[in-house]
Amino acid sequence: MARFLANRLALSIVTLFILSVIVFAATQLLPGDVGRNVLGPFADQKSVDLFNHQVGADRPLLVQYGDWIWKFLHGDMGRSLQYQVSVWSLLGPSLVNSLKLAAEAFVLVVPLSILGGVAAALRRGRLADRAITITGLSLTAVPEFVSAIFLIVAFGVFLTWLPVNAQWPQGTGLVGQMRYLLLPSLALVMVLFGYIARMARHGTIEALSADYTRTAYLNGLGTTTVIGRHVLRNALLPTIAVVATQTGYLIGGLLVIEKLFNYNGIGQRIYIAAQNKDVTMLQSGVLLVGVVYLVATFIADLLYSVLNPRIRFGSVE
């Protein structure tokens, strides 16, 4: 197992390195130099040069890249070009917001969709199965801005049960915050439910038809024991991997949802940075999302290998 995880860790580091290079290269491709972008077209060349010198944009690219990475690794993300404050002071709270939204969506969607998928598998081919499968599939096919707007109109405007604005006022308690996040979370549940449920359904069907399940039944075990002890554990392994790949989306890919619900998450923060050519913010923001994504994937790998003895005790090549 150590070998498997070491492998994954090494791969994650390589991935992050490549990501950092791409992000860095992409920001270099933005038209104009940093100073000109920040100071505007009418600033004189001298102050532009001075600005570039101050932020270090006049150094060779390799040095700039090395400096950025070195500082990033030490927790220093530099200063925002636009706001002239430390990047972390803006990114940090946005990240926390994003994590809160992701956590709520996660807590809702994972049990719900696994339950749905397993229930569908147990009633394969019957009405409940078709209902769950088709609902999930249709919801996945609907773009998130459509489902989000539908939710806003239904629950926020007509029924006025829930706030349409996800950003809670200052001093709201944790439970209150969860209420504010419920609508965007539901929109995310609608996007992800079909996908995760489908995986859970597939895994369960496979495990149900496996010989070891038959062995368990033929040893006189009851249905509940067979499902609980023999089916689910093997059935849900692939689902874990799928859920993990979705966490990256839940944290870094929610621009549309954040925008619709006017929520200050890391997606919006990066989007604004890109619009305003706030290079330092953009670079560090994207890399931060990458780090979060890989940490989530790594945790999933860890979980997967703990649950799967074939990885825990090597022999799978």
Next chain:
Amino acid sequence: MTPEPTPLALELRDLDVVYRVRGQDRQVLRGLTLTVGSGESYGLVGESGCGKSTTALAAVQYLPSNGRVRSGSINVAGRDVVRLSRAELRKLRATEVSMVYQDPSQALNPSIKIGRQVAAVFRVRGIGRDEAEERTAAVLRHVQIADVGSVMNRYPHQLSGGMQQRIVIAMALAKDPALLILDEPTTGLDATVEAEVLDLIAQLQAELRTAVLFVSHNLGVIGKMCERVGVLYAGRLVEEGPVDVVLQNPRHPYTVGLIRCIPRGGVRKDHGRLDTIPGFLPPLGEELPGCVFVDRCGLAREICHTVEPPLYQLGEHHISRCHFHEEAPELPRVIPADLGQPLPLDRSSTALVRIEDLEKIYRQRGHTVHAVSGVSVSIWPGETVGLVGESGSGKTTFARALLGLVVPTAGTVEVDGRVVPPKLARRSREDVEALQIVFQNPDSALNRRHTVRRILRRALKKLAGLTGTAAAARLLDLVQSVRLAERYLTVRPNQLSGGLKQRVAIARAFAGEPRLVVCDEPTSALDVSVQAAILNLLVELQVERRLSYLFISHDLGVVRYLSDRIAVLYLGRLMELGPADVVFDGPHHPYTEALLSAVPTIDGGGRERIRLEGEIPSAANPPTGCVFHTRCPRKIGPICEQEEPPLVTVERDHMMRCHIPIEELRRLQQDKDAITA
């Protein structure tokens, strides 16, 4: 007080089982009646699709969701399982009936430790944790697992196939059931492992007096394991009787045909063709007013089409469902025995293929694995060399190196005396064309998205460089030569039966004019009647084209039928090489001797089983000296552990790698035969 009479372990009465397919009930079992007495072992044979597994699953009430018992009764240990409530059924399964099926690696839950899985059998009967653990250890010891403590703490994937099957058997017997159902329990295991598992089952059965329903397509296995046998065809029992009576004196044309298909008793290709059973099993659920076998029967007459034959009582307990059962032994052959004799071989000419000192070393996690070490074999035009050995002996790696699919670490491959490049991509088209392969599983070897025509045209283009009308003409030749009807050209492989698919795969290999075809277990996934047809085809093609084969199979009867010479591999080393008859009749290498003795044959009796101790050692860490010494029953002393014997010519054309002199081996092996005879 008189003891209650023990009920029959299994009693099926007029059992009809149907599967619902596309809204229609299709009959799978047709009025099946059979009984397995307490402590008796009953074998059920037949080809795939005839209802064997359905019978087994019906007995434990575990039919697929579209299957149901339409009429009739199933009694297990005196209880009608069709009428049991859920709770009663669970209780019956927990105590009275066990089932073991084909693939042991699938039958065990991959994420639960062995100890807990086996203990569950005790726990479900309300036995406490500690006692369950103790009894688990006891039952594992009973199936001869050496290191019980450590095995209980392992997961299934950490054990070999043979060990896994023993665990499954331990689980099955832990209940001390009245009935044990074995559904092809050794299919897919190596011959030596199969023999061990069968020995274990036989021994446990004798000890525990458990009744056994043994389902298998392998008549040899049934012959060895069972007292009575039933032959199933299209869901109907066509013959039943004591096993030696049925196998030696079959009285139903289907049984006769099945037995004739099997190459046995030392029959070789130059003795004549194998007989086959023409045609196919009727489709599932077809209305069969007369005899179920009528369409494939050489004795069929008017009455057979219209009148269902009754069960004729032929002798004590021997029954046949054939109007003309007296004539069954004289069933006319479908295939005349004498079709084109193979031409005599001329080994004075240049060998077609010469493999010299082939060596393949894999690096794996810092270990070096000698998959093949220093193997030299030559194959002459028109010759078949059979390659045998347990899995892990290097057969496939050797064949792949010959084909250029694996680049050997050392050694050369010569074609017509010319060294060819080790890599396939570097070989000239003639060389690629000359060496072809037919794989074990035609399903994965043929692109299922393409029609047969497209598959073969592509092969013609790639291998023979033919396109357009030339290709079209050659295509027809090709399908005719593999006896494939032209109408199959437009279908895709998944619409074909296993035998037809294998014909397509053979046609593909023959698209260029191959001179040597590697056959890697080409018939092991096929029923015996289909296997016979494919083997005949291979011989005919060989006669017509003076082809050579490198034939890999674990079925020694098949290897013997087809091969002129046999090469025996063990841990990547050539242990013995010689003419087929010599290798089979002996004196043979102790390893070959053990392999041969492991195979159960219909002819029964004969050889005494030679047990091989333990499992095939890892090729990453082969034993010192003679690699076989750790398992060799004829080990003579320290020399075997210290010095690797050289491969020497012991007789004309016969090479062996053993410290024991040939005359000594001859004496030892004759003595043994004398004892058992």
